[in-house]
Amino acid sequence: MIRNTGNHTQTALRTSLPETELASRANFAPHARVVREERPAQITGLPLSIRGLRKSFGDNEVLRGIDLHIPAGQFVAIVGKSGCGKSTLLRLIAGLEKIDAGSISFGQDFQPRDIQPEDIRVMFQEPRLLPWARVLANVEVGLGRDRASKYAHARAEKALTEVGLADKRDQWPSVLSGGQKQRVALGRALVSRPRVLAFDEPLGALDALTRISMQRLLERVWRDQGFTAILVTHDVAEAVALADRVLVIEEGRIAHDLVVNAGRPRQRGSAELAGLEGSILSHLLSADDRT
Amino acid sequence: MSLIDSISLPRNIRLPRVDGLVPWIVPLAIIAIWQIACVTGFVPTRVLPAPSDVALAGWKLLLSGELVRNIWVSFWRASIGFLIGGSIGFAFGLANGLSQLSAKLTDTTLQMVRNVPHLALIPLVILWFGIDESAKLFLVALGVFFPIYLNTLHGIRTVDPQLIEMGRIYGMTDGELFRRVIFPGALPSIFVGIRFALGIMWLTLIVAETIAASSGLGYMAMQAREFMLIDVVVLSILIYALLGKLADSASRVLERLTLSWHPAFQKR
Numbered sequence A: 001m002i003r004n005t006g007n008h009t010q011t012a013l014r015t016s017l018p019e020t021e022l023a024s025r026a027n028f029a030p031h032a033r034v035v036r037e038e039r040p041a042q043i044t045g046l047p048l049s050i051r052g053l054r055k056s057f058g059d060n061e062v063l064r065g066i067d068l069h070i071p072a073g074q075f076v077a078i079v080g081k082s083g084c085g086k087s088t089l090l091r092l093i094a095g096l097e098k099i100d101a102g103s104i105s106f107g108q109d110f111q112p113r114d115i116q117p118e119d120i121r122v123m124f125q126e127p128r129l130l131p132w133a134r135v136l137a138n139v140e141v142g143l144g145r146d147r148a149s150k151y152a153h154a155r156a157e158k159a160l161t162e163v164g165l166a167d168k169r170d171q172w173p174s175v176l177s178g179g180q181k182q183r184v185a186l187g188r189a190l191v192s193r194p195r196v197l198a199f200d201e202p203l204g205a206l207d208a209l210t211r212i213s214m215q216r217l218l219e220r221v222w223r224d225q226g227f228t229a230i231l232v233t234h235d236v237a238e239a240v241a242l243a244d245r246v247l248v249i250e251e252g253r254i255a256h257d258l259v260v261n262a263g264r265p266r267q268r269g270s271a272e273l274a275g276l277e278g279s280i281l282s283h284l285l286s287a288d289d290r291t
Numbered sequence B: 001m002s003l004i005d006s007i008s009l010p011r012n013i014r015l016p017r018v019d020g021l022v023p024w025i026v027p028l029a030i031i032a033i034w035q036i037a038c039v040t041g042f043v044p045t046r047v048l049p050a051p052s053d054v055a056l057a058g059w060k061l062l063l064s065g066e067l068v069r070n071i072w073v074s075f076w077r078a079s080i081g082f083l084i085g086g087s088i089g090f091a092f093g094l095a096n097g098l099s100q101l102s103a104k105l106t107d108t109t110l111q112m113v114r115n116v117p118h119l120a121l122i123p124l125v126i127l128w129f130g131i132d133e134s135a136k137l138f139l140v141a142l143g144v145f146f147p148i149y150l151n152t153l154h155g156i157r158t159v160d161p162q163l164i165e166m167g168r169i170y171g172m173t174d175g176e177l178f179r180r181v182i183f184p185g186a187l188p189s190i191f192v193g194i195r196f197a198l199g200i201m202w203l204t205l206i207v208a209e210t211i212a213a214s215s216g217l218g219y220m221a222m223q224a225r226e227f228m229l230i231d232v233v234v235l236s237i238l239i240y241a242l243l244g245k246l247a248d249s250a251s252r253v254l255e256r257l258t259l260s261w262h263p264a265f266q267k268r
Ligand SMILES: Nc1ncnc2c1ncn2[C@@H]1O[C@H](COP(=O)(O)OP(=O)(O)OP(=O)(O)O)[C@@H](O)[C@H]1O
Pocket: A057, A060, A062, A080, A081, A082, A083, A084, A085, A086, A087, A088, A089
């Protein structure tokens, strides 16, 4: 399963990785097996390679050289303080902003493949549902060019069932709760069976309980479908609860790359996760003190 | 005592049929008072004819066919003028809302023209068109143009950019984006424009018909004034009010049908 990251990819990348990257990558291999066992049989996700990625807005240098390889089907969380460029990185990956320098490629290193727009989906903090379309029609929007196909209805209904909202199919979005709206947005993102799913603080606006049930839902669909997941979050506990790997962005670079090797399903609040959460938080806070 | 009484009154017992009649209580009461005031001679009939006299005048004109003909003529002018002005306003609103170039080219000019009260053009319009049909249609169309133009433009410009970005991410073509996101998003504002325009439409028509016409409700009122037929004058005014109300109700029904997604239009 991790087979997708062939050896040459790893070596090719190593040469370009900073010190910290190397250290955590060395850690990564032995734990990979643990993660592998929890994975679904088929991984549909795409691997992702980012090389020397830079992005500035005017004088504001937001990303100053991001190097990153994400194996197919991995669940990666990105944390960092506000304004450090997490959303920008996500928008670049999703093709919503133009790259200044460097590259982002999907697929194997030596055989980059053409990707369809439907292969990559983004979910934002706001559900961004069309208020004038019923729930089912909103999910159909996610089919992209397949919207007109005769299976559109059936596929949208299936996606709605996956997010547990089949009974709301004929409602207007305005009558749904915040958590339900976000689930519709998730259904819309899932309906085209994406191979990379990027989340920009999708649960940021939800209350604590809804958040936890949404986290479970995210984890479940990720395990069922095997896409590559990239989650930007403010909540370090959420990052360690969901992700295989946590990246900390500081000053436009990946400052830390940590593997979370707790087995799944994870015990929320377990000592292992709490310890990891504490060390990530102290990274973030020490960076804050320095500035 | 009275406090307790009012609390213990069963509040939620309401007869649904009575509920629909509530808005009519005040108008009916006014008519009743008006009738009484006229019959008792409190108001001289030379100043204001009794409602019964107005009704009688209406009945006579109805029998002669004059009333129907005049209403029809006014209705026709109003709708054609509205359609012409409304569609041009809508087209400009769309073009300027969707295209920067078009907006740069025409918006300033249109905003300047807007500041001329269109009724001030009546003398010029009579010189141009005489008291022909086209004079009335021109004035109505001009009056209707601006509210529809401005509100369509505003509606399109204020569509949530996050939704537009969402549409693009999900691979909508320009046409689809317009049909699924921009137009539905602009619709509430367009309806505001339509309701405004309907008011202006009747106002323009009344003025135009009283000044320059040889048929229509306004003309009927002016003729009646010449012959001191005050009941017909009042009748015309009432019919104008009724037609205005009718147009407004029609637009409300349309709004209710097309904006059923909007929280403001959902049944509680
Ligand atoms: N379109 C833009 N134009 C100009 N500056 C931008 C734009 N988008 C982002 N920025 C700037 O880039 C920097 C990073 O923004 P970004 O939204 O990526 O931060 P973030 O890490 O997602 O923050 P948060 O956690 O608060 O969401 C900020 O300083 C922001 O002002």
